[in-house]
Amino acid sequence: MSKRLSKKDAPKILTDNEKVMKDDDLIVSKTDTKGFITYCNRTFIEFSGYTEKELLGANHNLIRHPDMPKIAFQLCWDLIKQKKEFFGYVKNLRKDGGFYWVFAYITADIDESGNIIGYSSFRRKPSKQGIEAVTPLYKKLVEIENTQGVKESLSYFQNFLNDNHITYDQLMAALQK
Numbered sequence: 001m002s003k004r005l006s007k008k009d010a011p012k013i014l015t016d017n018e019k020v021m022k023d024d025d026l027i028v029s030k031t032d033t034k035g036f037i038t039y040c041n042r043t044f045i046e047f048s049g050y051t052e053k054e055l056l057g058a059n060h061n062l063i064r065h066p067d068m069p070k071i072a073f074q075l076c077w078d079l080i081k082q083k084k085e086f087f088g089y090v091k092n093l094r095k096d097g098g099f100y101w102v103f104a105y106i107t108a109d110i111d112e113s114g115n116i117i118g119y120s121s122f123r124r125k126p127s128k129q130g131i132e133a134v135t136p137l138y139k140k141l142v143e144i145e146n147t148q149g150v151k152e153s154l155s156y157f158q159n160f161l162n163d164n165h166i167t168y169d170q171l172m173a174a175l176q177k
């Protein structure tokens with residue numbers, strides 16, 4: 001079997017080259033219960049820059065961008081493991097070191113007995129205002145994670161929501177409107 005790619009194999013030199021989603025683009029991928037890719041559509045291949053062969057079996061963190069705060073993925077996994085839905089703005093790393101922003105929806109795939117058999121993600125073009133709002137916020141959260149830790153990042157984010165009298169889901173819905 002060929003090597004399973006993961007974030008360790010991702011490019012180390014990052015560029016400012018952005019690939020922008022079009023209004024009718026839909027990026028789809030599915031994973032097993034551990035987050036290893038089991039399916040990806042053409043648009044995912046096009047945006048990530050990897051071949052289908054490289055993507056199938058890879059850890060989904062292969063396209064993790066270092067500008068993304070850890071707590072975004074923590075929140076995501078917390079929700080989807082409970083069979084809840086995750087919505088969020090995600091900056092992804094392309095094979096060529098460039099990036100692309102998405103508005104992601106991730107949820108569990110459940111069999112007839114109610115067992116989680118994997119996860120699916122569908123991404124649409126993110127709103128401009130959404131990217132503009134989360135960019136400085138993510139920057140701050142990454143900075144806190146690197147200097148003080150994940151716990152502090154989470155409490156900064158919780159305070160941010162409390163100060164704005166908004167829940168995470170309300171914020172996402174408002175930004176993507």
Ligand SMILES: Cc1cc2nc3c(=O)[nH]c(=O)nc-3n(C[C@H](O)[C@H](O)[C@H](O)COP(=O)(O)O)c2cc1C
Nearest residue numbers: 030031035060061063064065073092106119120121
């Ligand atoms: C269905 C599904 C889709 C995912 N899509 C992405 C994605 O597009 N980009 C990303 O960075 N992480 C995505 N993740 C989260 C990764 O599994 C992982 O938690 C994240 O990249 C952080 O990895 P790390 O904790 O190993 O750094 C997805 C997870 C699932 C279950």
